[in-house]
Amino acid sequence: MELLLIGEVANAAGVSVDTIRHYERVGVLRDVARDASGYRRYPPHTVERVRMIRRALTLGFTLDELSRIFRQRAAGKPPCREVRALADRKLAEVEERIAALTTVRAALVDTLSSWDDRLRDTPDGAFANLFETLMEETK
Amino acid sequence: MELLLIGEVANAAGVSVDTIRHYERVGVLRDVARDASGYRRYPPHTVERVRMIRRALTLGFTLDELSRIFRQRAAGKPPCREVRALADRKLAEVEERIAALTTVRAALVDTLSSWDDRLRDTPDGAFANLFETLMEETK
DNA sequence: GTAGGCCATGGAACCGGTTCGAGGGTCAAG
DNA sequence: CTTGACCCTCGAACCGGTTCCATGGCCTAC
Incomplete structure (x- = not known):
C-alpha cells in the first residue's frame, strides 16, 4: 500500500498541513511512521479519520474530548456509553x-424597526x- | 451630584471593575475625572451606559465596533445610517x-439515533x- | 498603627482551533 | 548547482471579551 505525505493527506481532507500536525500533537491523530527523511507517511484511511474529526468538531465536540475518547479506546476501555452521553450534552448545548x-434575533429585529422609526424623523x-x-427595550 | 466610584458603577451595572477599566481602555467608556487620590469618579448615568454596552454586545456588536461608533459620534459625524446598516449585518449573521x-442539531439528532441503534446491538x-x-452521514 | 477594603497600573492568562514564523533538511527537475 | 516544492521542529500569534497578577497608594475603623 502506498503511504501518503502529510500534504497529500491535508489536501485530500481539505485542511492545512499545520492542522494535521496539530491534530497529532493534541492526540486525535496518532503518531505515524516516518520515512528515511523523517517525513510522516500516512496510511490512506487517515484521510477518513481527519474528515471524521472535522465532522465531530462541527457537531460540537472539542479536540480535547476526542483525544480523551480515542485514548480511552486505545486503552481497551470502550467509551461508547460515555460518548453517547456526551453527544446528548452537545445536543442540549446546541439547542440552548x-x-x-x-x-x-427577535431583539435585533425590534431594534431595527425602532431605529427605522427614529431615522425617519431624523434629518x-x-x-x-x-x-x-x-x-428601554431591555425590560 | 454625587460621583460614583468604579466599584459602585460595576456593582450597579452587574460587571466587574476590571470590565469597566477594560471598556475605558478600548474606548467605549470615555476617560473620566479623577479625585484627589487618583480614583475614577463617574457620573451616575455611566451605569446606564455600561448596560447599553452590554446589551449591544449581546446583540452581536463588538467592543471595537462600538468604540468606532462612539468615536465617530464624538467627532460630530452622526454614524446613524452606518449603525443601522451594521445592525442589519448583525441580523444576517445571527440568522446564518x-x-x-x-x-x-439535525445532524446530532440523526447521529444519536444511529448510535442508539448500534448500541442496542453492542454488548x-x-x-x-x-x-x-x-x-456515512456526511453525504 | 495596623487590618481590611477600596482604588491604581501594565501586562499576561484564559478559551479552542488554526495559522504563522524562523531556521533548516530533502528531493526532483532543469 | 540552483530553483522550487515539499518536509521538519518548536514556539508564538491570532480572535474578543474577561479575568487575574504583582505591586503599590488611599482611607476608615478599631
Missing part, C-alpha cells in the same frame, strides 16, 4: 445556543442617538 | 448562525466504534 440566538446629518434607545 | 446550528464492554459511523 439556538434558543439564545433566536432571542437575540440627514443629525444625531439619531440610536444606541440610547437600547435600554 | 441559527441556520448553521439548526443543521448541526456491554464491547466496542461500538460510534465515531466510525460519522462519515
Whole structure:
C-alpha cells in the first residue's frame, strides 16, 4: 500500500498541513511512521479519520474530548456509553445556543424597526442617538 | 451630584471593575475625572451606559465596533445610517448562525439515533466504534 | 498603627482551533 | 548547482471579551 505525505493527506481532507500536525500533537491523530527523511507517511484511511474529526468538531465536540475518547479506546476501555452521553450534552448545548440566538434575533429585529422609526424623523446629518434607545427595550 | 466610584458603577451595572477599566481602555467608556487620590469618579448615568454596552454586545456588536461608533459620534459625524446598516449585518449573521446550528442539531439528532441503534446491538464492554459511523452521514 | 477594603497600573492568562514564523533538511527537475 | 516544492521542529500569534497578577497608594475603623 502506498503511504501518503502529510500534504497529500491535508489536501485530500481539505485542511492545512499545520492542522494535521496539530491534530497529532493534541492526540486525535496518532503518531505515524516516518520515512528515511523523517517525513510522516500516512496510511490512506487517515484521510477518513481527519474528515471524521472535522465532522465531530462541527457537531460540537472539542479536540480535547476526542483525544480523551480515542485514548480511552486505545486503552481497551470502550467509551461508547460515555460518548453517547456526551453527544446528548452537545445536543442540549446546541439547542440552548439556538434558543439564545433566536432571542437575540427577535431583539435585533425590534431594534431595527425602532431605529427605522427614529431615522425617519431624523434629518440627514443629525444625531439619531440610536444606541440610547437600547435600554428601554431591555425590560 | 454625587460621583460614583468604579466599584459602585460595576456593582450597579452587574460587571466587574476590571470590565469597566477594560471598556475605558478600548474606548467605549470615555476617560473620566479623577479625585484627589487618583480614583475614577463617574457620573451616575455611566451605569446606564455600561448596560447599553452590554446589551449591544449581546446583540452581536463588538467592543471595537462600538468604540468606532462612539468615536465617530464624538467627532460630530452622526454614524446613524452606518449603525443601522451594521445592525442589519448583525441580523444576517445571527440568522446564518441559527441556520448553521439548526443543521448541526439535525445532524446530532440523526447521529444519536444511529448510535442508539448500534448500541442496542453492542454488548456491554464491547466496542461500538460510534465515531466510525460519522462519515456515512456526511453525504 | 495596623487590618481590611477600596482604588491604581501594565501586562499576561484564559478559551479552542488554526495559522504563522524562523531556521533548516530533502528531493526532483532543469 | 540552483530553483522550487515539499518536509521538519518548536514556539508564538491570532480572535474578543474577561479575568487575574504583582505591586503599590488611599482611607476608615478599631
